[in-house]
Amino acid sequence: MTSAQRVMAAITGDKADRRPFTLTLSLYGAALTGCPLPVYHADPAKYLEGQLAVRDAVGPDILFSPFVLPLEGRAFGCTLADQQTGPPNVRKPAFRSIEELLDHPQPRVDADPGLAYLVESVRLMAQALDDEAPVAGILTAPTDLAAMILGLEPWLEALLFDPDMARRVLEITGAHFRTMSAAMMEAGTACIVTPIMFCNPRIINPELARTTVLPALREAFAAAPGPVVFHHGGNPLSQYLGLFKDVPNVLGFVLDERDSFIEARQALGPEHLLMGGLSGPHMSARKPQDIRLRVKQVLDDRREDARFILASSHADVPLDTPLENLLAVRDAVREHV
Amino acid sequence: MSEPLSGECRDLYGLILVAKRDQAVAMLLEDVERSGFTDMFSRLLEPVLNEIGENWMAERISLAQGYVAGKVAEEVLLASAARGEKPPAAGKGPVVLCCIEDDYHALGRKLVGIFLRASGWDVTDLGNDVCAPELVDKAVATGARIVGASAMMLSTAVNIHSVREELDRRGLSGRIQLAVGGAVFRLRPELVEEVGGDGTAPSALQAPALFDRLLARSLSLFPEEPA
Numbered sequence A: 001m002t003s004a005q006r007v008m009a010a011i012t013g014d015k016a017d018r019r020p021f022t023l024t025l026s027l028y029g030a031a032l033t034g035c036p037l038p039v040y041h042a043d044p045a046k047y048l049e050g051q052l053a054v055r056d057a058v059g060p061d062i063l064f065s066p067f068v069l070p071l072e073g074r075a076f077g078c079t080l081a082d083q084q085t086g087p088p089n090v091r092k093p094a095f096r097s098i099e100e101l102l103d104h105p106q107p108r109v110d111a112d113p114g115l116a117y118l119v120e121s122v123r124l125m126a127q128a129l130d131d132e133a134p135v136a137g138i139l140t141a142p143t144d145l146a147a148m149i150l151g152l153e154p155w156l157e158a159l160l161f162d163p164d165m166a167r168r169v170l171e172i173t174g175a176h177f178r179t180m181s182a183a184m185m186e187a188g189t190a191c192i193v194t195p196i197m198f199c200n201p202r203i204i205n206p207e208l209a210r211t212t213v214l215p216a217l218r219e220a221f222a223a224a225p226g227p228v229v230f231h232h233g234g235n236p237l238s239q240y241l242g243l244f245k246d247v248p249n250v251l252g253f254v255l256d257e258r259d260s261f262i263e264a265r266q267a268l269g270p271e272h273l274l275m276g277g278l279s280g281p282h283m284s285a286r287k288p289q290d291i292r293l294r295v296k297q298v299l300d301d302r303r304e305d306a307r308f309i310l311a312s313s314h315a316d317v318p319l320d321t322p323l324e325n326l327l328a329v330r331d332a333v334r335e336h337v
Numbered sequence B: 001m002s003e004p005l006s007g008e009c010r011d012l013y014g015l016i017l018v019a020k021r022d023q024a025v026a027m028l029l030e031d032v033e034r035s036g037f038t039d040m041f042s043r044l045l046e047p048v049l050n051e052i053g054e055n056w057m058a059e060r061i062s063l064a065q066g067y068v069a070g071k072v073a074e075e076v077l078l079a080s081a082a083r084g085e086k087p088p089a090a091g092k093g094p095v096v097l098c099c100i101e102d103d104y105h106a107l108g109r110k111l112v113g114i115f116l117r118a119s120g121w122d123v124t125d126l127g128n129d130v131c132a133p134e135l136v137d138k139a140v141a142t143g144a145r146i147v148g149a150s151a152m153m154l155s156t157a158v159n160i161h162s163v164r165e166e167l168d169r170r171g172l173s174g175r176i177q178l179a180v181g182g183a184v185f186r187l188r189p190e191l192v193e194e195v196g197g198d199g200t201a202p203s204a205l206q207a208p209a210l211f212d213r214l215l216a217r218s219l220s221l222f223p224e225e226p227a
Helices: A003-012 A028-033 A044-057 A070-076 A098-102 A113-129 A142-150 A152-161 A163-187 A206-223 A238-244 A261-268 A288-301 A323-335 B007-017 B021-035 B037-057 B063-082 B106-118 B132-142 B154-169 B183-187 B204-221
Strands: A079-081 A089-092 A135-138 A191-195 A228-231 A250-254 A273-279 A308-313 B093-099 B121-125 B146-150 B177-181
Touching: A003 A308, A028 A044, A044 A113, A044 A323, A070 A079, A070 A089, A070 A113, A070 A142, A070 A163, A098 A142, A098 A163, A113 A135, A113 A163, A135 A163, A142 A152, A142 A163, A142 A206, A152 A163, A152 A206, A152 B063, A152 B106, A163 A191, A163 A206, A206 A238, A238 A250, A238 A261, A261 A273, A261 A288, A273 A288, A288 A308, A288 A323, B007 B021, B007 B037, B007 B063, B021 B037, B021 B063, B037 B063, B037 B106, B037 B204, B063 B106, B063 B204, B093 B106, B093 B132, B106 B121, B106 B146, B106 B177, B106 B204, B121 B132, B132 B146, B132 B154, B146 B154, B146 B204, B154 B177, B154 B183, B177 B204
Parallel strands: A135 A191, A191 A228, A228 A250, A250 A273, A273 A308, B093 B121, B093 B146, B146 B177
Antiparallel strands: A079 A089
């Protein structure tokens, strides 16, 4: 089976030759090719080179578009700061007030170098992989983009104390999500993966999630021209999945390593795809034998669950992760019976 | 476990949880008018903040609710300071906070600052993207026994190690304690030791207790010299 067939089997709940797996190795391609990060995060051809190196060295069944969410913030006017060991960070939000945002035109994909880089990277990857393995496009969720371009505190203030204004913000960030997801789909991505922090009850009250944020997510996801994978975004999610199970167009959920897949299945039923099992940021510090054990435990736990893909959760796998740690995942998956 | 809340504390707690910030502040300031700041603080604000801290730590309430608690405390402290009143425990000493080099996630650090001030610490907040020498310089200049460095992500948390190196280089480790915090330390608690931290707290509301412990440790290692 090809990776694409294996992943499709997981989506449809059919049997595959082995369990599909993926690791978020967006950044790691630069480690494998030695490409300087500012170049890697600006040149689609360099990104492709890195991802082909990931494919050849590790062989995950899904590859990812650049995991550089701040580029979407920069398209609105955020100032970014380069980091030595990771993607750029938002140094300064784009707007000093919500009114400024409301007056700002939507960034155009073809006119913004960062957005064009994200989309073109997908296009090159899809062409190069030629249906051998799916490419998942990573995009900022509308509610998290609001925090990025306004700043965390102003966004919390709006959500908590001015919900009508918060909804207007979400209309703008939702429109951006629809535009970007359409562009990525047209370029060849199989699905959109979107990390969502500002809808998790550990971040905002469930009532706020229900009344203000979820309606905007429903609208944005329903309008995406392809399936969306709801990524836990950094907090455990399984206990709250009841809130999200009816969001339209959601193919599945990436869960935190601390989550319970059993709890997730109880909340969701058998249809949604579940992904997760390994914390990305832990991958650099763990020993290969511990990683193999963890993989075995997760796969044993999910043995009867055909709609499961072993995947890394949280952020990208760190740049300094020893390759043998990643190979430990690959080998443990291949050897699991 | 904290004591069960009184009726008026439960009212205040409820207002904070549903984000009725203005009503919560008004309730507290009316109480200050009746019974003075010190009484209001110990009878109302402190127990409610403790309760919120426990529930935040136990992940029963959200970051947004913790944020409302912080803003309520901040507004009441500012109003009281304008009247020339200080928190009952004022005079714990100076501390210096920052987001470490390359980190720009200010919210958690700001909340820590608010809750430390409410607990009587004299807080200097250096802001985002602060390098180790600047942080340690300010600690020396203010006589701080504790510095707090925050980072949200792994890629920036590792920069905190430069603070440990700077403290070691100047012979200040132990005397100046290094508190570390941010989302990634909850995910990877072993990072506290890896970056050379002396301790962390699970939420901003637990920061005052951490700083109390670190001050005690600093004083046990390097007692105050008699004036």
